[in-house]
Amino acid sequence: MDDTDLIDAASRARALSHVPYSEFSMAAAVLTDTGEVRVGAVVENVSLGLAMCAERVALFSTVATDAGRPVALALVSPRTSGSLTHPCGACLQVALELGGPELRVLVADPDGTASTETTLAELLPMGPAKRS
Numbered sequence: 001m002d003d004t005d006l007i008d009a010a011s012r013a014r015a016l017s018h019v020p021y022s023e024f025s026m027a028a029a030v031l032t033d034t035g036e037v038r039v040g041a042v043v044e045n046v047s048l049g050l051a052m053c054a055e056r057v058a059l060f061s062t063v064a065t066d067a068g069r070p071v072a073l074a075l076v077s078p079r080t081s082g083s084l085t086h087p088c089g090a091c092l093q094v095a096l097e098l099g100g101p102e103l104r105v106l107v108a109d110p111d112g113t114a115s116t117e118t119t120l121a122e123l124l125p126m127g128p129a130k131r132s
C-alpha cells in the first residue's frame with residue numbers, strides 16, 4: 001500500500017465520523033509493519049470530554065486486532081485556522097508508544113489538494129517513551 005492508498009483509506013473513513021456537535025469530520029488510517037491497515041473516525045459524545053480522535057481510534061484498533069506495529073499514520077481532515085490539521089498531542093503520545101519516533105505521519109485535505117509528510121520524531125521530539 002502506498003501513501004496515496006493510505007490517505008484514500010482515511011478519506012473514505014471520514015463518512016464514519018460521529019460529529020453531531022462540531023460537524024468536523026476527520027478520519028485516520030494506520031499502516032502496520034505486517035501490511036495491515038486499520039481506520040478510525042472521530043467519535044463525539046454529548047458529554048464532550050468523552051470524544052475520541054480518529055487517530056487514536058485507528059491506533060487502538062491495531063492493538064485490539066493484533067495487526068502489528070504502526071509504521072505510518074494518515075489523517076484526513078478539514079483545515080484548522082487555514083493550516084493542514086495535524087494530530088493532537090494526545091494522539092502523538094499514543095502513536096509514540098505504539099509506533100515509535102520513526103512513525104511516518106501524513107496529513108491531507110479532504111479533497112486531496114494538499115498533503116504533507118513528517119515523522120513522529122519531528123512532531124513530538126521530546127515525548128516520553130518506554131525504554132526498549
Ligand SMILES: [Zn+2]
Nearest residue numbers: 053087088091
Ligand atoms: Zn487527537
